[in-house]
Amino acid sequence: MDLFEALHTRRSIRAFTPEPVSEADCETVLRAAMAAPSAGNAQPWHFVVITDRAVLDAIPAIHAHAAMVTGAPMAIAVAAELSLEKYPGFGYWTLDCSAAVENLMLAARGLGLGTVWCGIYPRPERMEGLGKLLQFPEGVTAHALVVIGHPAQEFRRVDRFKPERIHRNVW
Template sequence: MDIIEAIHTRRSIRKFTDQPVDEAQVTQLLQAAMSAPSAGNAQPWQFVVIEDRQTLSKIPEFHPYAAMCRQAPLAILVCGDTSLEKYPGYWVQDCSAAVQNILLAVHGLGLGAVWTGIYPDLPRVEGMRNLLGLPEQIQPLALIPIGHPDQPSGKVDRFRPERIHHDRW
């Protein structure tokens, strides 16, 4: 799939079939994530692959927009590791780039996913921290439920030329 086509046709998928995701595909997604740019090439990310059905089912108890975890075959939690930062505070941008790479790779593999925000919502951060036993230096940024799509998707024109400014505001 052409990268421009992938960018324009990727959609947030919240409904999945019960078909499992192949372990080799999960590895490809994580490889894509780790190919993201990062400040000073610090790569301050850590990933938690969640496949346990009980664990996935507990996430909507503290994350109101993660109901799809109850049916998703897996989710990847993208975390910033503050002990790996060269430039403090940039872990959010670095990990966001990794999330976008995962979302594009998911689409390229014919899978579906949705970005569910964790940070900076403290109840969600603490919920993930407690559920998964995250160390103090690990900051959960985003949870990405992944599976085989069970909903239609397609290209939507989101281009807004009135939001473009050249040289000055």
């Protein structure tokens, strides 16, 4: 798929078929995620691939807006190992993980897979809940959950371009 087609047709998909995501597709999206830029090239991210139905079904108790995960074959939790930050204390890990999430979702779109980004950070109850559910070690913190699968709804192009939001040189 053309890059710009993927960019402009990527949408939050909340309905999935029961078909599993192949290991090859899973690796492809994870490779794309790990190709993201990061502050000082620290790459503080870790990814937990979740396919266990009991674990997927437990997620809405942590994040009520992630209920679509119960109908998806897979989710990927994105977390940061804070000791890997090159510039600790500035919170760049959140930017690094966000870039990884976007790459992951665009790669999934390119493969014809659907995704929805469920925000975990900065909500402490979600961060702690997901970390506990997935047994994160000390020093690893949850950032996001990407629900992924074969879409049971259409991708559609939406023009979000707003020229009035563009400023040149000064506001």
